Amino acid sequence: MEHSVNQVFSKYHGASDEPDKIGIEGAMRFLGDIDVQLDEITCLAIAEFCKCPTMGEFTRAEFIQAWVGQRCTTIAQMKTHANRLRMKLRTDMDYRRSVYLYTFLVSRVQGQRHVQHDIAVDHWRLFFTEEGSNAGNSATTPWLDWWIEFLEGRGKRPVSRDLWGQIELFLVEANKDETFGFWDVEGSWPPTIDEFVAWVKAKREEGKMEE
């Protein structure tokens, strides 16, 4: 079985790549062959599944171990599994969160602790709008848009791991209770989120005044 998976790995291994790595080009080919788009969460789920060290890179040992573990030895079987993950992302919120948290780790520029603002925003747009999300814009409040607007207003600072993890929880709560009943200034939310709450409140006041 290992042998078959290894063959698949070699198929996408490019000449210029390091011996045990599939580089960005091979990775894109592989994802295309298993019908995974680059702008869907499933792409990140596959990366998490194969324990990719960074975005767009597969390492041999982890690749083999992951697929063998799922008994997938052919592209067709891998395609099926990718589809399974796609469905799971829509129904299993814990799984979805684990992919979300993994995404932070692989989105950092090497050697940095934070994720750059623009990259973070791209991922949020992906996670909080794709089917299955309960943390995006609601019918009454454009939570995601406001969050991004708020961050832009304060200078597009890099996003910390804590803020990354907490904002998802916060937006889920905010979607459930738009009046912030769950929030308390002395609670454990990161200060940036506290500021966001104040910002939203001010914005709503402004909205009322205009009416």
Add this chain to the structure above:
Amino acid sequence: MPPPVMPQTPHKDDLEETWSFLESGINSVMHKLEDGVDMKHYMALYTAVHNFCTSQKAVVSNQGLQAHRGGSSAITRSLLQIAQSQEKEKQPLTVAGLITAHLLGEELYKLLGEYLSRHLEEVQQKSTAHTEEALLGFYIREWTRYTTAAKYINHLFSYLNRHWVKREIDEGKKNVYDVYTLHLVKWKDDFFEHVHSKVMDAVLSLIEKQRNGETIEQSQIKSIVDSFVSLGLDENDSKKSTLEVYRHYFQQPFIDATRKYYENESRQFVAENSVVEYMKKAEARLDEEKARVGLYLHSDVTKSLTETCLDVLVTAHSNLLRDEFQVLLNNERQEDLARMYGLLSRIKEGLDPLRGIFEKHVKKAGLAAVEKVNSEGENFEPKLYVDALLQVHSRYQSLVEEAFNGESEFVRSLDNACREFVNRNCIAQANNTKSPELLAKYTDSLLKKGSKAAEESELEEMLVQIMTVFKYIEDKDVFQKFYSKALAKRLVHVSSVSDDAETSMISKLKEACGFEYTNKLQRMFQDIQISKDLNASYKDWQDKVLDDDDRKRMTDAHFHVLGTGFWPLNPPTTAFSAPPEILKTAERFQKFYFDKHNGRKLTWLWQLCKGEMKANYIKNAKVPYTFQVSTFQMAILLLFNEAETLSYTDIEKATNLAPEVLDPNLAIFLKAKVLLASPEGGKPDPSMSFSLNYNFKNKKVKVNLNIQIKSEQKVETDDTHKTIEEDRKLLLQSAIVRIMKSRKKMRHVQLVQEVINQVKSRFPPHVIDIKKNIEALMEKDYIERLEGEEIAYIA
């Protein structure tokens, strides 16, 4: 007078004969006791009782006995029969653990009871002729006669008591008593029951008279009380007395009457008098009633009497009293406040509402005092501010002490109020750290040479007062910062008023805040001490090393070596080329120091150095003037040894001083007319040139030119605030790390709470600031967030 004929002792078997013999004797004890009792007659009576009780024949009267004992149980009856059958064999028998013997006396007991009933009926008849005080007199007379007789009769019947009565009681019979008690029971049933309410009416009207201010015969009431108390018998043990009768027939009506009396009186009094007058009245009444107990009541009444009086006199009017509290506070009526405290402290929760009012009042007074200081302009002396705070505190502290008995709850209210107005008032509002800053500056003004409090003891007292305010300061770290800055200056400039005062202040701070708080301050002292020794050995070194030529051109100097970690001092903000004379001196010392302490680094704090210069160039001066100058000023003036006139640029180049330092110092020289500018007038600027004023004049020979520049002061204060912010961040972060290190895992809320607990002795932290520092530590990977609001320490 003994009876003329000696009566014959009755036949011992004959009940009737025995009783009629006894009755006449008892009767004379009851009625003619004052005539005396003949001993023989008395003995005859005693013997008659004894003989009758020991007679054999009395067994016959068994029938009557049975009838009389209608209520006794079947068991008792059968016991008796067994006893009777045993009688023939003259042997006692033990049945069910009881020794049953045949004892006689029931008939006598019964007849005596009947006699007493007859007697009491007569007494009762006679009593109807009396009312009010006369009735009391009658009651007491009859009571005395009756109880005195009872003692004798009890003795006459002591054989009966010892045998028949004792056995009856041992067998658990109800309604059988020793003869004396029988008297009391009869009195209660046959007389007392008929008259008690009339007697009590008389008692109560007597007490009311006394309350109204009349003089009464108190002993009468006392006797009545004693009588009522005596009538209390324990149902289960006739040898014991209870207060039941007294409580029911005396105490209850007395308390009811008291309540009614004072309800009326206080209602009326309040309607016609001021609250203060009422308080005096109530106070007097409470004392009076307390005294009443001691005079003629039973002490058992104390509790309910006091409760009743408090209820009617205080609780019922407590709202009225409390409404007056603010008025009394406003008018500083200490005595009346004490009176109100005294009254309300005695009722349940009587004082609680006052505490809130008091706290608010003190706070208001504190704010008003600060307001007044503020109205005198922005540049008030720190002393004025601190004095205002102290004055309010001491005024109300003495009120709490004098009027409120120093009660801890009021002390707490005072503390709360003081903490409020000390930390938050119109001067300390925008910047919450103004109070500690002013307090530290005031302390500095006291500890600096030239302060007005010259007396050592007076100074000590003022330091104690400072600690009073310090206790309320929330931002103790701010005080520490300003204090250590000022202390550094006092030490460096040798301007402390006394070492003792400095030490005293530091030990007070240490006592209040702990070793850590004063650690650096103490190290500063040590550095000064070490520097003294260092200078001494430097002198020895110089004596050995220098030659005559060096010595001639030597500058007399003193050095302080101060540890960077302990002193709140920064390197100079300006570049500076020290004049060669100074530089040589500095380098020589440095050489000496590095020989001694290899590897240490010395930074010269030029901005803190100072010296004196002799101005030999001035005409018309008999004694040359001495200028007291900073090292920067020295550098400027020394340039004029080589030239008479120098351009601004010359000076700037030679000294290397930045314009922010150079300009104000030149301005000081111009103002003092040490230098003359051309063109004249205006602030120093690069187009000017300066020359020495040979015609300098001053009243004093020593001229101090080393004046602190205003802008420097402000910068210093701002810097201090900045370092406070930084230090707080560090303090918070180290607290968080310390807590997390020991706890490993902790909920966010708990962590925040724990941090507050740990740092609140230094300053009151905002939760937001704690959260920011938690975030900062997460980013530094000291801690991380787990799911579910939990924080974990990363080792």
